Amino acid sequence: xxxxxxxxxxxxxxxxxxxxxxxxxxxxxxxxxxxxxxxxxxxxxxxxxxxxxxxxxxxxxxxxxxxxxxxxxxxxxxxxxxxxxxxxxxxxxxxxxxxxxxxxxxxxxxxxxxxxxxxxxxxxxxxxxx
Numbered sequence: 517x518x519x520x521x522x523x524x525x526x527x528x529x530x531x532x533x534x535x536x537x538x539x540x541x542x543x544x545x546x547x548x549x550x551x552x553x554x555x556x557x558x559x560x561x562x563x564x565x566x567x568x569x570x571x572x573x574x575x576x577x578x579x580x581x582x583x584x585x586x587x588x589x590x591x592x593x594x595x596x597x598x599x600x601x602x603x604x605x606x607x608x609x610x611x612x613x614x615x616x617x618x619x620x621x622x623x624x625x626x627x628x629x630x631x632x633x634x635x636x637x638x639x640x641x642x643x644x645x646x
Contacts, residue, residue: 568602569625575599576609576623587616604629 579597586593597609610622 565602569607572599572601572607576607579609580620583611583618587613587618598626601625 576597576599579599583593593611593613595611595613597611599607599609601607604627606626606628608622608624608626609620611618612621
């Protein structure tokens with residue numbers, strides 16, 4: 517009797533490759549989902565910040581209209597307005613008067629709070645030795 521050696525289709529190699537492909541795609545999908553979630557949170561914070569700024573800017577325009585009316589009526593007016601935008605930020609508006617007209621000297625966002633660097637766990641000492 518003659519014995520024949522048969523080579524069958526091996527299932528080990530393709531199975532390992534398929535498992536590797538599935539794990540890779542699952543990992544990439546999870547990373548994509550995490551990135552999309554982080555982008556969504558950043559978009560919401562940015563939209564809230566822009567909305568708060570333009571709300572304060574709208575109030576500044578109303579104050580300018582009132583100031584213009586008060587100037588033309590001969591009433592006393594203020595030359596500096598500080599409008600809160602959001603926590604830690606104010607909109608500063610400074611005016612310069614000449615007769616019944618005014619010009620805007622400064623219109624900018626100002627930071628009202630300082631960072632407390634001690635609350636963070638700093639791992640490196642960034643001091644320059646003299």
